[in-house]
Amino acid sequence: MEPVLARSVRLEPDGVHVLDRRNFPFERVWVRCATVAEVAAAIEDMVTQSSGPYFAALWGMVLAAREARGLPRAEARASLERAGELLVSTRRTNNALRKAVAAVLAGVDASDDLEAGALAGAHAGDRRYRDRSRRLGEATAALLPDDGAVLTHCWADLYLTETVKAAQARGKRLRFVCTETRPYLQGARLTAETLGEMGVDTTLITDGTGAAVMSAGEVDVLLTAADRVTMDGHVVNKVGTLGLAVAAHAFDVPFLAMVQAPDRLAPTARDVPIEHRPGEEVLHTLGRRTASDRARGRYPAFDVTPPRFVTTVVTDRGAYAPHELADYYAEDVHD
Numbered sequence: 078m079e080p081v082l083a084r085s086v087r088l089e090p091d092g093v094h095v096l097d098r099r100n101f102p103f104e105r106v107w108v109r110c111a112t113v114a115e116v117a118a119a120i121e122d123m124v125t126q127s128s129g130p131y132f133a134a135l136w137g138m139v140l141a142a143r144e145a146r147g148l149p150r151a152e153a154r155a156s157l158e159r160a161g162e163l164l165v166s167t168r169r170t171n172n173a174l175r176k177a178v179a180a181v182l183a184g185v186d187a188s189d190d191l192e193a194g195a196l197a198g199a200h201a202g203d204r205r206y207r208d209r210s211r212r213l214g215e216a217t218a219a220l221l222p223d224d225g226a227v228l229t230h231c232w233a234d235l236y237l238t239e240t241v242k243a244a245q246a247r248g249k250r251l252r253f254v255c256t257e258t259r260p261y262l263q264g265a266r267l268t269a270e271t272l273g274e275m276g277v278d279t280t281l282i283t284d285g286t287g288a289a290v291m292s293a294g295e296v297d298v299l300l301t302a303a304d305r306v307t308m309d310g311h312v313v314n315k316v317g318t319l320g321l322a323v324a325a326h327a328f329d330v331p332f333l334a335m336v337q338a339p340d341r342l343a344p345t346a347r348d349v350p351i352e353h354r355p356g357e358e359v360l361h362t363l364g365r366r367t368a369s370d371r372a373r374g375r376y377p378a379f380d381v382t383p384p385r386f387v388t389t390v391v392t393d394r395g396a397y398a399p400h401e402l403a404d405y406y407a408e409d410v411h412d
């Protein structure tokens with residue numbers, strides 16, 4: 078059976094319905110977004126996370142096409158572009174949003190009917206993302222030990238579930254150690270719940286425990302997703318990844334970073350905007366204040382791991398050393 082989070086954004090006649098990941102799995106509440114602006118707000122407010130914003134943006138663009146109904150074609154196209162810019166601006170580090178918008182605009186440009194074209198583009202984008210995640214998962218599973226412990230951080234969503242499915246199909250026996258990933262607790266809630274759903278032995282650690290489990294020899298591989306990997310091999314992912322990667326390097330634990338494709342628009346890390354979320358978010362967890370009133374918070378949501386701390390970048394076309402990513406595009410270009 079598919080994990081609950083694998084289908085957590087749906088297009089319905091009355092809008093886009095998004096499973097609220099902020100309090101999953103304790104509550105299973107769906108948020109209805111009636112307009113593309115509401116979809117953008119939901120993405121920005123972390124109602125959905127990781128791969129979720131990609132799907133929300135696809136279906137959000139379909140709402141934008143509905144909102145443009147009746148406008149002359151050029152005006153409708155321009156209003157869809159504005160909607161796309163709004164969606165992309167919600168989470169600047171997440172490259173998938175740009176790709177979702179491009180998928181829908183490609184569908185629109187290939188059809189005389191704006192809404193039908195947007196819908197076709199969104200379905201094509203949905204299929205492509207899932208197919209590419211499956212290929213990525215298969216490539217990743219091939220690199221994992223037959224019997225071993227994997228440390229992961231945050232919530233790698235479809236990249237992780239496809240990896241686990243492929244590993245299980247190969248008969249591998251993997252145990253996972255996941256970090257809590259404060260302040261949103263993606264690891265404690267989304268990763269731990271979904272791995273449990275998939276029958277995987279799962280141990281939760283606090284964010285500060287990663288180096289200790291690696292130094293104790295309790296982990297065979299560090300595995301995370303990446304929001305982006307630059308062409309020169311910098312891995313941009315949830316803040317905390319850098320510290321884990323440095324510790325992994327120190328204790329000879331390989332670090333595998335999963336991304337569908339390296340980012341051709343980002344030659345190096347300077348080309349990737351890092352999302353800084355309100356510092357207040359660090360002072361609260363699950364809606365409750367968890368820090369002294371005397372402290373201020375600071376929350377860069379992502380960090381950058383230099384290529385010297387990255388062993389392998391796994392893509393939908395297989396594994397690459399971080400300094401060999403140009404080879405990804407040596408084949409026919411599709412990204």
Ligand SMILES: CSC[C@@H](O)[C@@H](O)C(=O)COP(=O)(O)O
Binds near residue numbers: 233
């Ligand atoms: C499938 S992309 C995975 C990443 O987005 C993931 O590792 C991550 O950092 C999630 O961050 P989030 O801020 O929860 O959206």
